[in-house]
Amino acid sequence: MRHYRYTTDESLFTWTKGSFDDLTQYKFNTGHVKHYFCPTCGISVASTATAGVIAVGLRCIDEQALDLDELKRQHFDGLNLLPRVDKPTV
8 A cells, every 4th residue: 555645734733533642652763753652543634843834644634525536746866865864793
């Protein structure tokens, strides 16, 4: 399954049901990015890293309101976003 995200200004985002308080938060590595998941099914709902910006998991949007096949897609290579840092061997 592909993971589709839409990044927008948080002021343009409106919850239709629930809020961040209803989700499970996960932070890893530096803790800079906050990932929010459904505590029941585990789907990735949203993430925030930069103040005022939210990345919304589009698979959480009502399918009647959004047709993923109609969206313009932009590939994001997160694996090669930053240089790889290997732990030194002892």
